Amino acid sequence: MIATRKGSVGLLYMAPALLFVLVFVVVPFVQLVQTSFTDASLLGGGGFVGLENFTRAFADPTFQRALWFTARYTIIITPILMGLGFALALLTAPNRPLEQLTRGIVFLPVVIGLGSSSLLWFWLFDQQVGLINRFLVDIHLLAQPMVWFTKADLVMWAVIISVTWKVVGFGMILFVAAIQSINTEITEAAMIDGAGPWQRVWSILLPLTRRTILLATLISAIGSMLAFDQFYIMSGGGPRGQTFTAVYWIYQQSFISFKLGYGAALSLILTAIILFFSAIQVFLSNRSPGND
């Protein structure tokens, strides 16, 4: 009886959150699934077409290319963000004024919108007015200003540079918090035993921050697999549609070509892929030290 009353009270406390999840997560997701089985257009209509959208998606060369491009982008940028973020965290973890100031400066771009920062970098890479070309010419690395957006790989690297500038501070802050939470007695003991800086990082800091690293990697990988703004602004999917990311292609199909049903099916496929990789990472995270 008491347990039941406690359960009812608990449910009451949870009700607002449950309602929120129901209205803003469950219902839209159910609608998305429903739409994916129709030929719904942005302009109306939408009859049941069964699995047609899904079979079409798996045969869609642009979607396949977009998925592969997204995967390459994710595979390249994630280690960069993690490695650089961790290195910056090592350098700025001590709570001294200089390190605190550096942390603040590195974190600053995180608060800028991704759209704004992409636009900023788009102009920085511009052939005629961009400061990057001017700098590279001035230090004689380039003979003349180059067009950065004519090759897919160059576009990707330009985007990677801009996104790294924008979000590396986020990973750094997570890692700083993780490093600072390690009991200093452990590192002091290691120092007394004669462990050098690299040994302390490799044998103490990395293992003890492994869960944070996995979490940050998961967040970063999901963010990269959902990349849209940076490519929309900096490359427009070009050259020749070679830098369409998966989300960009979904946007194109849903809102430019008006194919809502097909866009919904593409979204579900992407969701399934992300869930699959997230599950692997969560599994790894659960097996990491500290969870036994």
Place this chain on the structure above:
Amino acid sequence: MHLPKVMGFAALALGTSVFATLPALSAETLSIWVRASGANAAQHLVDLWNSGHDDKLELTVIPDNQMVTKLATGVQAGEVPDLISFDLIYMPDFMKAGFLEDLTADLKDDPNYAGVAQAYKDIATYEDKIYGAGFTPDVSILVWNKDLFRQAGLDPEKGPETVQQLHEYATKIHALGDDIYGFYFSGACPGCNIFTTSPMMVAGGAKILPANPGDEPLQGDAIKTVLTEFKAMWDEGLVPESAEADTGTNFVANFSTGKLGIQGAGGFLISDLKANAPNIDFGVGFLPGVEPGQHSAFVGGDVIAIPKGSKHADLAKQFIKWELTDEAQLEGLAKNNILPSRPALADNKYFAEEPRVVTTAKALGIGYVPWVFHFNDMVNSDSSPWIQMLQTAIFDGDIDGAIATAKDAMKQIASN
């Protein structure tokens, strides 16, 4: 004792005030959505209307790339404005979807509507019914830098008459210096090229897009001729290298540097250059075809229509009829250096001192707009057959293959 008299005065005052405010009480406020790129022109028309009418218009500016989504969701949710001004190219899709009010009875016999540029009348007609009218026009033209023409020994008052001559002029201009280019187009911008490159093909007698399933797209030798000349200019370095990747961001920026000879652009460039690059002496003409005397233009800009569900449809119709009158076209648009949608009004007192604007206004009369469903898939999308054809032909050099592939893709899209 004086009460009845006081009350009489009060009643009289109250009655007077009621009658005085009657027109205001019956006046309505109409909502109009306009896309951002046409907002300036629309604002002038709205201001002029509001200054002379009890019923007022309230303008809401919608970002260009959100207009279709907003209207589509608005119509389906029953929350629409009374009037809407949008990119004319969506007209066929909207008319077919049943989004718009039929205006045939109001416009069919209207003498002002009869004078509207044919391209606007074509694009706003579906199954013999009229669903909209020209509102804030734009049209493509050819611009050239007169100083560079003089330096290259060309007549600065005459632009190239054919696309072959354009190539010849561009060669002479590029010979002035390595950092001076003869011609420009935005190679990764499908919209810019349908606006400026397709009219050269159409002027040469080509048909670009299929209006209905079964129509044969990309018909006519002029398509190959134009692509061949563009490829040659690209191969010869007459076009800046940055053109290949330009998604439209630098569509007209190069011309304003003064180091570019010739390019297709929109009428908007005239006021842009006068305001931002006043030192550039430039000429304006019609886009050429493949034979002398062949000209065309892409008529763009916005149409105005009434979405289904408008709460003040009758008043909205009055506004559409009014915006086609001489008063609106001249005092609302031409007075503010904006093109009227009736080409016959090109020669007006406001344009008298700027013959380049007169030329642009006349281009509306000779221009075309493709009447086609799925325009986005065929043209505007970054992976459309239209832009892929241009890129494969010009940058890769496979002209016949590019045309054949695009033809198949367009037919496939038209059949959906």
